[in-house]
Amino acid sequence: MLTSMVAEHAKWPAKSDPIFMIAAKAEEAKKKFGADKVINSTLGALIEDDGSLVAFNSVYNTFKELDNASIAAYAPIEGTKGFLDAVEKNCFGNNRPSAHIKTVATPGGTGAVKHAVWNYTNPGDKVLTSDWYWSPYNTIAEEIGRSVETFKTFDEEGNYNLKNLKQKAEDLLNSQKRLVLILNTPAHNPTGYSISDEEWDEILGFFKKESEDKDNKITILVDAAYIEFAGEEEERKKFFSKFSGLPENIFVIVGFSASKGFTMYGLRSGAAIGISSKKEVVEEFFYACLHSGRANWSNGTRGAMETIAKITNNEELKGTYEKEKNNYKKLLRKRADAFVSEAEKVGLELLPYRDGFFISIPCSDPQRASEKLMEKNIFVVPLKKGLRFAVCAVSEDKCKIAPKEIKEVLK
């Protein structure tokens, strides 16, 4: 008999992360056949055309100029004041809701998801998200005795399925009297969908009605991990202003991540931003998160906080950063346009893409399709309902080639 030492709740299947496994195979193929013969669309990070990781000079020059002590020191659990102000400025731009707002630092956007799920659900509750979703939502929920319920992301006509979202939300409110709804928008992982302003109006209108039952406690977590790569200027941030004057039993948490927006993946920095029309609701949020922060990771990465604060508060630095980021935003747009227009030409069905790092291809046997594509040296991530192609990681030339190859395999 196998010896097992972990406690009952800590027993999980022994499996490695499938994305990293496929990425490792892609690396092997590169060594064997040469990088130009391999399309590695597995990674969720911005990659240069030559295969190297994009790390903004404006960010790392600033980071390296920090004095050692300000990198080495502990940060306060809630984050440094300069960082918290900078997070709100960067996140909202000119669309700051007119509401009570309190922000707490987290190690990446992942920490904000953990805060929301842990602090706003009861044991056994279900959180709601779309049926195409980032799998760590499930990992985070199941780790703490919660689970994930899903609504259909798109309807038969390919529109965002507000009807099913409302239906599922209502069911959960009826049974639990509280709801955490996770909306990863704009630039959803894995589909690239961004909820439109009109759709936001409909979602908020629906929840305002639901909030008339004062026993309903509604929390919307906006996971905005990819927001800096969405839309032109601030068009994809306008929806934030809609969180002004919400009923007191609708609470919004925005998950901010420095991983993509500042290319700080490994520096682990992010924040949870609480938004409410009631001061006591955001105060309560703040202290609940401080407690959870202390219990889970203590505090965040000081050097990352100092860097973000410094860039945001220095006009010249901010200008350089914005310019650099916008160049990569354009690069990403070009790659995605190439993939989408080629897919159209060859008749490859895609889910509606609007912005961001990923495009999804629905198919009936994603696992087998991914294996077949590997034989052609094309590495994509198989999901439950299709394949995820990371345009963030593939050059424009290769984004033009891939759709035809994928279409052939799916045939």
Ligand code: PLP
């Ligand atoms: N949310 C989504 C949908 C993501 O894809 C990611 C990262 O891949 C995150 C949140 C958070 O990332 P991090 O914890 O690195 O900020």
